[in-house]
Amino acid sequence: MKTAVLFSGGKDSTLALDYALRYSKVKCLIGIASENPESFMFHTPSIEFVEKQAECAGLPLILQKTKGVKEKELKDLKAAILKAKKKFKIEGIVTGALASTYQSSRIQAICNSANLECFNPLWQKGQFELLEELQNRKIIAIIGGVFAQGLENFVGKRIDQKFIAEIKPLVEKYSINPAGEGGEFESFVLDAPFFKKKLVIEDCRIVEAGHGSRILKIEKLKVVKK
Numbered sequence: 331m332k333t334a335v336l337f338s339g340g341k342d343s344t345l346a347l348d349y350a351l352r353y354s355k356v357k358c359l360i361g362i363a364s365e366n367p368e369s370f371m372f373h374t375p376s377i378e379f380v381e382k383q384a385e386c387a388g389l390p391l392i393l394q395k396t397k398g399v400k401e402k403e404l405k406d407l408k409a410a411i412l413k414a415k416k417k418f419k420i421e422g423i424v425t426g427a428l429a430s431t432y433q434s435s436r437i438q439a440i441c442n443s444a445n446l447e448c449f450n451p452l453w454q455k456g457q458f459e460l461l462e463e464l465q466n467r468k469i470i471a472i473i474g475g476v477f478a479q480g481l482e483n484f485v486g487k488r489i490d491q492k493f494i495a496e497i498k499p500l501v502e503k504y505s506i507n508p509a510g511e512g513g514e515f516e517s518f519v520l521d522a523p524f525f526k527k528k529l530v531i532e533d534c535r536i537v538e539a540g541h542g543s544r545i546l547k548i549e550k551l552k553v554v555k556k
Contacts, residue, residue, distance in 0.1 A: 366398025
């Protein structure tokens with residue numbers, strides 16, 4: 331089946347893309363650049379680098395801008411999906427949805443209206459299981475932003491076995507989701523087994539985003555050969 335993958339550049343959409351490449355014919359990626367940092371639907375930190383990630387993956391990218399207004403932003407998502415269907419003749423959409431029924435139900439409704447299949451390969455996967463799978467699949471991701479108490483010093487850290495060990499005691503202490511499913515943190519992928527090239531951060535800084543939130547502001551990022 332010809333598919334398009336909803337791709338934010340974070341760990342979940344990258345793992346979903348990994349599945350899609352193994353079990354379908356991925357024709358393109360679809361990225362949504364939201365102007366609203368508190369979008370209900372879309373990942374926002376580092377979205378400006380999704381084009382470089384698409385280059386690393388060697389896949390075409392349809393990048394759709396949106397104001398990020400709740401519910402209205404779905405029209406922009408639908409426009410991007412219809413563009414992918416027309417240009418690449420896709421038959422299905424793949425998402426990185428893990429537990430959010432808000433996101434999955436709305437994407438499913440758009441797919442239904444466009445006569446497309448909708449696949450959520452990570453749906454209801456255990457969050458520690460997901461973190462372990464990232465290691466097994468050799469997906470290199472870092473924390474691009476934190477938005478919950480207890481995670482202040484995690485910005486920029488790689489999501490690896492050390493990260494998993496460090497976040498375990500915080501799960502119970504602060505009632506957070508270990509894979510960030512509750513919006514506790516966002517991630518950014520630098521490399522994956524299917525990347526033909528990889529990303530290297532040459533310059534970055536941590537900025538305060540209010541209410542204890544911190545974001546890794548990438549100033550300079552380059553694509554390099556593997």
